[in-house]
Amino acid sequence: MTREQPLLARYAENLFWMARYLERVENMARLVEVTQTFESPGREAESWSALIRINADEAGFAKRGLAPTADAVKRFYLLDHDNPTSIPASLEAARTNARTLRPLISTEMWTQLNVFHRAVMAIPETELQGDRLSRLCGRIKEGVQTHTGITDGTFFRDQGWLFYQLGRLIERADQTTRLVDIRYHLLVPADNGEALRVAELTQWGGVLRAAAGYHAFRRVAPPGFTPSDVVSFLLTDTHFPRSVALCLEQIEWILGKLRSRWGLRGTVASLERVEDLRGGLLGRPVESIIADGLHIFLDHVQQDLILLAGGIGTAFFRDWPPAAEQGQVQTQG
Amino acid sequence: MQHSRPDPFADYRPDPYFCELTTGRPGDGGAAAAVRARIGAIGLEALRARAAAAEHDLINLGITFTVYSDANAIDRILPFDCIPRILTAAEWQVLEAGVKQRVAALNLFLHDIYHARRIVKEGVIPAELVFGNPNYRPEMEEFPVRFGTYVHICGTDIVRDDAGKFLVLEDNARTPSGVSYVVENRHLMSRTFPDLMAGMRLRPVDDYGLRLLSAMVEIAPVGVDDPQVVLLSPGIYNSAYFEHVFLSREMGVPLVEGADLFVEHDKVWMRTTGGSRPVHTIYRRLGDDFLDPTVFRPDSLLGVPGLIGAWRRGNVALANAVGTGVADDKAVYAYMPRLIRFYLDEEPILSNVETHICREPEGLAYTRDHLAELVVKPVGESGGYGITIGPRASSEQLEHARAALLADPANWISQPVVSLSVTPTLTEDGIRPRHVDLRPYAVTGRDTWVLPGGLSRVALRAGSLVVNSSQGGGSKDTWVLADDGPVGGLTGEVRR
Numbered sequence: 107m108t109r110e111q112p113l114l115a116r117y118a119e120n121l122f123w124m125a126r127y128l129e130r131v132e133n134m135a136r137l138v139e140v141t142q143t144f145e146s147p148g149r150e151a152e153s154w155s156a157l158i159r160i161n162a163d164e165a166g167f168a169k170r171g172l173a174p175t176a177d178a179v180k181r182f183y184l185l186d187h188d189n190p191t192s193i194p195a196s197l198e199a200a201r202t203n204a205r206t207l208r209p210l211i212s213t214e215m216w217t218q219l220n221v222f223h224r225a226v227m228a229i230p231e232t233e234l235q236g237d238r239l240s241r242l243c244g245r246i247k248e249g250v251q252t253h254t255g256i257t258d259g260t261f262f263r264d265q266g267w268l269f270y271q272l273g274r275l276i277e278r279a280d281q282t283t284r285l286v287d288i289r290y291h292l293l294v295p296a297d298n299g300e301a302l303r304v305a306e307l308t309q310w311g312g313v314l315r316a317a318a319g320y321h322a323f324r325r326v327a328p329p330g331f332t333p334s335d336v337v338s339f340l341l342t343d344t345h346f347p348r349s350v351a352l353c354l355e356q357i358e359w360i361l362g363k364l365r366s367r368w369g370l371r372g373t374v375a376s377l378e379r380v381e382d383l384r385g386g387l388l389g390r391p392v393e394s395i396i397a398d399g400l401h402i403f404l405d406h407v408q409q410d411l412i413l414l415a416g417g418i419g420t421a422f423f424r425d426w427p428p429a430a431e432q433g434q435v436q437t438q439g
Numbered sequence: 440m441q442h443s444r445p446d447p448f449a450d451y452r453p454d455p456y457f458c459e460l461t462t463g464r465p466g467d468g469g470a471a472a473a474v475r476a477r478i479g480a481i482g483l484e485a486l487r488a489r490a491a492a493a494e495h496d497l498i499n500l501g502i503t504f505t506v507y508s509d510a511n512a513i514d515r516i517l518p519f520d521c522i523p524r525i526l527t528a529a530e531w532q533v534l535e536a537g538v539k540q541r542v543a544a545l546n547l548f549l550h551d552i553y554h555a556r557r558i559v560k561e562g563v564i565p566a567e568l569v570f571g572n573p574n575y576r577p578e579m580e581e582f583p584v585r586f587g588t589y590v591h592i593c594g595t596d597i598v599r600d601d602a603g604k605f606l607v608l609e610d611n612a613r614t615p616s617g618v619s620y621v622v623e624n625r626h627l628m629s630r631t632f633p634d635l636m637a638g639m640r641l642r643p644v645d646d647y648g649l650r651l652l653s654a655m656v657e658i659a660p661v662g663v664d665d666p667q668v669v670l671l672s673p674g675i676y677n678s679a680y681f682e683h684v685f686l687s688r689e690m691g692v693p694l695v696e697g698a699d700l701f702v703e704h705d706k707v708w709m710r711t712t713g714g715s716r717p718v719h720t721i722y723r724r725l726g727d728d729f730l731d732p733t734v735f736r737p738d739s740l741l742g743v744p745g746l747i748g749a750w751r752r753g754n755v756a757l758a759n760a761v762g763t764g765v766a767d768d769k770a771v772y773a774y775m776p777r778l779i780r781f782y783l784d785e786e787p788i789l790s791n792v793e794t795h796i797c798r799e800p801e802g803l804a805y806t807r808d809h810l811a812e813l814v815v816k817p818v819g820e821s822g823g824y825g826i827t828i829g830p831r832a833s834s835e836q837l838e839h840a841r842a843a844l845l846a847d848p849a850n851w852i853s854q855p856v857v858s859l860s861v862t863p864t865l866t867e868d869g870i871r872p873r874h875v876d877l878r879p880y881a882v883t884g885r886d887t888w889v890l891p892g893g894l895s896r897v898a899l900r901a902g903s904l905v906v907n908s909s910q911g912g913g914s915k916d917t918w919v920l921a922d923d924g925p926v927g928g929l930t931g932e933v934r935r
Contacts, residue, residue: 109665112711114693205501205675208684209694213500220501265712370713422712 111264117210118269119423120203122415125273127200131226132250133281134193137161138183139243140288140316144309145176154179160284161191180234184242187227193246197226212260215253222249265368268360272418275360279353280411283404285317286340310336317348337400338392350407354384357414372421379414383407447483448475448863453872457603457860459524464603466527466923470639473926474523477635483869490521490865493631502623505678517620518913520864521632524875524895531642531919534597534605534879535889537789540779542593542881545612545766547782549589552765553579563781564774568798572771574764576727578734582751584760585658586885591758592651592722593881594618594893597789599860606792606857607775608876612767613759614724617894618880619685620914622647628916638927642891642919647880648689651722654884655690658756659719666719668692669709671700673725673741683724690722697725702745705752720756721746727761769818769852770796792857798849806844806853813853814904815840828904830856859904862915864897874898876906877917892917 137157145153155174158167163182166189172178187194201223208216226246233242261267310333314320323339323346342351358380365373387407395403453461460471478486494516497503503514526534551558552569559566569575594615596608625644629636652668659666672683674696687694699709700718708715723730729739731746749755765771773794779787795802795813806813810829817825827840844851861872879893895917896906906912 111691111693112709112713112716114695114699115710115712116696116699117693118712202675205680208501208681209687216501217499221499269712364712368713 113265113269115423117207117266119419120207121210121266121270122273122418122423124200124203124207125270126277127196127203128250128253129274129277129281130196131193131200132247133278133285134183134191134196135243135246135250136281136316137285137288138180139240140285140312142239142243143312143315150176156288157183160287163189163191166191177234180239181231184229184234185231194226194229197223210262210266212256212262214256214260218253218256222253225249265364265370268364268368269422271360272357275353275357276411276415278348279350279357280408282317282340282348282350282353283407283411285313286337287401287404288313306333313340319346319348322346334393334396337396342388342392351384351387354380354387358384370422376414376417376421379410379417383410383414386410444479444482446479447486447870448479451863451870451872453861453863455601456858456872456874457599457601458872459599459860459862459875460522461863462603464527464530466529467525467920468640468923468925470525470918470920470926473639474525474635478522478870481634486521486865489631490519493519493521493627496627496630497623502619502681504681505676518899519624519627520862520873520897520899520913520915521628521635522863522865522870523628523635523916523918524862524877525918525920526877526892528920528922530605531891533788534877535891537605537607537787538593538595538879538881538889539887540783540785540788541595541607541610541775542590542883542887544775544779544782545590545593545610545763546588546883548778549760549763549766550584550587551782553762554581558778558781561781563777564771568768568770568774569765572765572768574727574762574768576762576765578747578751579760579762585661585756586883588658588883588885589760589763590766591654591658591760591883593883594878595789595881597877597879598792598857599877601858601860603860605789607789608792608857609769609772610767610775611878612763613726615878615880616679616682616724617878617896617914618647618890619682621880621890621892621894621917622689623685624914624916639918640921640924640926642921644890644892647882647890648686648691650882650888650890651686652690652692654882654888655692655720655722655756655758657884658758660753660756663719667709667717668720668722669695669700669718671695671697671721671723671725671743673697673729677724679724686722692722697741697743700743700746702743702749705745705749705754707743707746707749707755718755720758722758727764730757730761769816770798770849773852792854795853797844797851797853802853803844803848806851807841809853810837810841810844812855814856815844815851815853817843817850818852826905828856831902831904856904862895862897864899864913864915866899866901871901873901874904874906875915891919 141153141157151174154176157179158164158174167174167182172182182189183192185194186192187198189195201219204211204216204219226249229242232238257270261270311320314323314336317340319339323336326339326343327335339346340349343349344352344355346352358377361373361377361380364370451461460474497516497519503516506513506515548558558564559569590612592615594611594617596611597605598608599605622644655668656666668690669692670683670687670690672680672694674680677683683694693709695709701708701710707718707721709718725741728736730742731744732739732742733744734747747761750757772791773796775791776787779785795805797803797806806815813829815827815829827836829837832840859874859876862875863870864873875895875897877893877895880890882888895915896912897915898904898906899913
């Protein structure tokens, strides 16, 4: 006979954030890689400063008094432990969450994260140079993927697993909107006609590769596809693991599961928000979204995801009666 | 065929100390000789390589404690020495009975001083030692605890003198730590040195968590069928956090921090995703002072406001009970043999180290006149801090100790230097004798159970007598032989 254990609200919160931070690490590595790919001779600074903008890091970057050179941006995201959006800072936060979760997560999860963390905390400057950068990004992605695989194979699937999934799916949806947005910020050569089209498609190809969706897209894309087909794929395809629509579908399933299987109250507001998000995303053709302004749309999606995460936090992580003063000192960004 | 290689024990010289491996003892079934021979066959170089791999494992697994210096927090492993320490079945029988006897006396003493106070009334122990003790808790007076158990988890620090006799150095009746290393060291040993362990008839150590959980369930408030047990930790910044993780996992109970709990209507609840859930037993790894800011330190953020109230109402059990620190005080320690006789009408199975109590004129005079020969210890400290070892101290250090002693005699006790036993330990210079102690762990709910063996801590520096992890000590696997039967044969060759 087994007994169902209640899940501490703090554990749920730590699981949610551990997953988010790790997903963020992987996506940041993808973003750096795609930026490197877009970097064209003579225009490096433009590509790299776009990365700052899509992460909304203008202020943090400016505070350091740095010129947006390729080198400075790379250091900002790969070496600067004090930048809260850097890969080392995210991994540090993930590990801190994991440390408080050690009673719950598998030893294998902890050990891998511990070793991975040590490597990332000590990335040498030379790894940022030339072809080494993309290999470094590859290793970081692989570190998170290893974590994901170990988690899939070893982490007990009670409600804790559901909160873990919620965190990574919300982060993943958010990151995919940022990846799509990166293209918006990039300047296309002021050329015209066929050259422009080719340049554009090359760049979208890079985005697709960064999202690990290039080949899948080729399989489902119509011949003579256009950039809006790529946007549609990344945002609305419900078979592509990193699409916003698939993330939302899974989030909805998880919230339902928390309610039906684990009897948790307080899922309704979040479920309704997911419905609204999906409606906004799938309710009209992507062409019309693009026509109205893709950047603004993506911004809204990001805002809604923040509200969704906040709603989940209010329902399950905090504000437990009667201690409203419950001093949460969490490591969240 | 194996090459003959130099015997790593060839220049091992434990004299004049008792050696835990090489001093011959009856009833070890050839275990010590087998360990020596097998280490010889492995060879020093391979031994070092495997020891290094084992320590690397500990880092990766995060089996670490945290040392804080200034602003830095550094995760350190407890250095692991791969040469095991062996206790025969007969030796263990004495140790186990002795530890049980002491735990029984400690619990009876605590019950007595918080109730009838017979021991004080009959003049066995001075009143001021008990009631003037900062760890005496008036809140505990007339408060009943289940089975009369105050000290649910006890760590007894034991050393061995040059004649091989076991002596108790101190009792740890508050929140003794280190038991996780006992179990982890065994796992590490099995992984790294299966060839050293083959055929050894050892008592297992893995059931500590289950035993602990059973005790926690036993002490839960009367009438609770399926009690919710939790482990209360100060959190990830505590130096023993790994152990808290270990124990909560082994028990299968949540590791909670103060903010996860709250008290309402004198009951303790924990905040879960599904709302509040009742808590019935708390194994707390938090000092008395921090448990409840409404009763003890008001500035403590680690505890749970109202916890003591809920406890006094009998709605939650605490392990260990509040106020046990008065029993493991170094000054009260000196009276332990008398306490055992008084409460149990038995002779102590394990002796104390001879102890001079400086609050008493004779003790102070003796200590003052023999400072250079004695170990002087403050009564309130733990972790090996503030100790002066006379024969090792410079004249400056001795004067410093003398000044501290005379300024506040009641804060000090002194003991002769015990010639601590040694154990072969792998060092940079080869296998060398290093001083060692032993901390068995006793778990008490309704009855007392003692984990076979305990933590053997070694002083890694040559000649050092301080084995505490915070002072550079290491640890090793402690083998308790199940019986005196012969060691089984090696299956397969020793791996190099």
